[in-house]
Amino acid sequence: APGFKPVPLARWLWRAYLRSALFPILAIEIGFLATYWIGTLITYRTNIGVIRPAAEDDFARMAQREALAIDGRLASISELASLFAEQATRALAQPYEPAAGEMQRYAFSPERGYATQSSDADGAAAAFYASTTPLSAEQLETVKRSSQLDPLMRSIKQTDPLIAKLYLTTRDSYTRIFPYSESVQSFSPKADLTRSPYYLAADAERNPSHRAVWTAIHVDPVTDRWMMSSVAPLYRGNTLIGVV
Numbered sequence: 185a186p187g188f189k190p191v192p193l194a195r196w197l198w199r200a201y202l203r204s205a206l207f208p209i210l211a212i213e214i215g216f217l218a219t220y221w222i223g224t225l226i227t228y229r230t231n232i233g234v235i236r237p238a239a240e241d242d243f244a245r246m247a248q249r250e251a252l253a254i255d256g257r258l259a260s261i262s263e264l265a266s267l268f269a270e271q272a273t274r275a276l277a278q279p280y281e282p283a284a285g286e287m288q289r290y291a292f293s294p295e296r297g298y299a300t301q302s303s304d305a306d307g308a309a310a311a312f313y314a315s316t317t318p319l320s321a322e323q324l325e326t327v328k329r330s331s332q333l334d335p336l337m338r339s340i341k342q343t344d345p346l347i348a349k350l351y352l353t354t355r356d357s358y359t360r361i362f363p364y365s366e367s368v369q370s371f372s373p374k375a376d377l378t379r380s381p382y383y384l385a386a387d388a389e390r391n392p393s394h395r396a397v398w399t400a401i402h403v404d405p406v407t408d409r410w411m412m413s414s415v416a417p418l419y420r421g422n423t424l425i426g427v428v
Contacts, residue, residue, distance in 0.1 A: 261347065262414045264340050265396040268428045269416035272352055275332050276425065282331045290327070292319060308334050309362040317356045330360045337362035348411060353377050354426040386417040386427040394419060
C-alpha cells in the first residue's frame, strides 16, 4: 500500500504485549490498590469509632484516679497543717523556758530587727521579728514558746517530700521557719508578714470556718520560688493570733 512502512517484529510484539497483557494487569493492580486503600480507610474509621469512646472512658477513669490520689495526698498535708496549728496554739499559750543555747542564736539591731544568726546541731528553725515590732518581754516570750515547736516542725517536714517549708507567723510579724534558712536575714526589716498571701488566706474574712485551706500559687518570701500553701489559723478566743 502507498506509504506503508514495515514494522519490526520486536516492536509489533511489544505493542501487542502492552494491549493484551500489561495494560490489563496494570488496571487490575490499580483496582486492587484502590480497593485496599478504601477498605483500610473504612476499617480505620470504624475502629476509631469503636476504640475512641473506650479510650476516652479509660482516660477519664485514669484522670479520676490520679485526681483522687493527689486529693488524698493534699488532704493529708491539710491535716498536718491543722495539727500544726493546734499544737502551735497550745505552745504559744504556755510558758516555756528553752535551753540556754537557743536564745543565744538571736541578735537584735535597729536596722535588721530580731533574728536568728545560726542553726544548731539539732536543726532548729530560723526566726525573725520585724524591726517595726517593739521588742519587749512579750515578744521574747513568743520566741521562747515557739521554739518548743521545732521537733514537731522537723517531724512534719519528714513525713512528705511535697512539704518544702513550715511557717508560723503571728499577728505582730514574728515568723518561725523550718528548715533553717540563712535567707531569713534577707527579710525586709519593716516587712509586714500579716499582709502576705498565705496569712491573709487564713483570716476570719476569707476563712470563717477556721479550717486549713489552700492558697493560690504564690511566691515564697524566703526562697522566691513558686509554691502553694496549706494554711491554718491560730485563734485565742475570737482573736486571730497567727497562721501556720
